[in-house]
Amino acid sequence: MNSSIKIAALSLALLSVAGCSTFSDGNDKLDYKTNVKRTAGLEVPPDLTALQRDERFAVPRGAAVSASNLPPSQLGAGVGARPTTSVGESGVLPEFKTARIERAGDLRWLSVSMPAERVYPILREFWTSAGFRLTTDSPGTGVLETDWAENRANVPKDPIRNVIGRVFDGLYDSGTRDKYRIRVERRADGGSEIYVSHRGLQETQVGRDQTNYSWAPRPSDPGLEIEFLRRILLRLGADEAGASATVAAAKSPSAAAAPTATARLSGEVLTVAFDFDRAWREVGLVLDRKGFTVEDRDRSKGQYFVRYIDPEAEAKGAGFFAKLFGKSDPSLAAQQYRVGLKTEGQATQVTVTPVGETSAPKQEIARRILSILAEDIR
Secondary structure: OHHHHHHHHHHHHHHHHHHHOOOOOOOOOOOOHHHOOOOOOOOOOHHHOOOOOOHHHOOOOOOOOOHHHOOHHHOOOOOOOOOOOOOOOOOEEEEOOOEEEEEEOOEEEEEEOOOHHHHHHHHHHHHHHOOOOEEEEEOOOOEEEEOOEOOHHHOOOOHHHHHHHHHOOOOOOOOEEEEEEEEEEEOOOOOEEEEEEEEEEEEEEOOOOOOOEEEEEEOOOHHHHHHHHHHHHHHOOOOHHHHHHHHHHHHOOOOOOOOOOOEEEEOOEEEEOOOHHHHHHHHHHHHHHOOOEEEEEEOOOOEEEEEOOOHHHHHHOOHHHHHHHOOOOHHHHHOOEEEEEEEEOOEEEEEEEEOOOOOHHHHHHHHHHHHHHHHHOO
16 A cells, blocks of 8 residues: 555656656757856865966856856957857957957967956856866966866756656666866966866677676767857857858858868977967866876977876776776876977977986876877868
8 A cells, every 4th residue: 555655656756747848849959057066166176276376267156147247358359249250261250349359270269358367267167057066276387178068958858758757867878977177377468268068978788798897988079168168258248140141151061171181290290280379278188188187388388288187087997097097007197298389481390209307107107198189270
């Protein structure tokens, strides 16, 4: 009798949920809010505590902020202008006085007239309100990074799944996870550039046992990167129609002809067929997408200082970097490397060298990092 009552109660619960809302409108492409755990952000992540604080990105913590409620003196060029929708040979996409999406080949980023110290808190509030927990919140380096999150919009939907999923949250899983890194760089004119990079994981069956799965890397998704650039543009004051126009233009093929050989690796030097500015952005995006920690950078000297530490991936033996650095010697992963860029004629040369004491294994890793850059720069 008790069992019958329980079954009846469960059925009533399912029906009541179904009566509230069973069908999705089909327009939700992103839904990360269902798995967020709100925690206070870190001023400087644990692995960056030895870094000198850069006051360029020092910002006070406070209430939620957006470009629309900042005074004009803090915006640089102000907000509220209507967008232009033409795309010229310069590669500048539809823009607003506060921000615009720029492109160079397949590369996309936001160019903002606001100074970095004003952009940063807006971005922090944007990502937390979008349902993400931040694992890196470092004003000193201008970097925000989210935890791995599930896009619940990817979970297959039908009436039964919708009803059961609302009662038993987490019963269905998309089988994918996403992580985003946001990097803010100061422009020479006092404005800022915002870069968004995506990393992905997917559940993969191990062996023939259909009950044994593990997480494996999946390719970065430029479409997700562009979509979040659009949403950031909205937060900075653009209207929906104008922001959507930027996405359409950003996804259109580039009018400029691509070089026949974008990157050529010869020995310990990578020659990239781009000018310095384009090469700097391309290298930075690859480092972000591959999960390197950019501990410092100096654009005027053409230097990135990077290392890669991912204890969770290392513990799981997650493919790429476990092979790159070797599980047997974790100290190799903690090694810092200097990625240097130097103009050579109309091209840019890229080198990677260990910082400090060198050894044969560290030099070999430097060569592998250079190979990664060569493979990913397009």
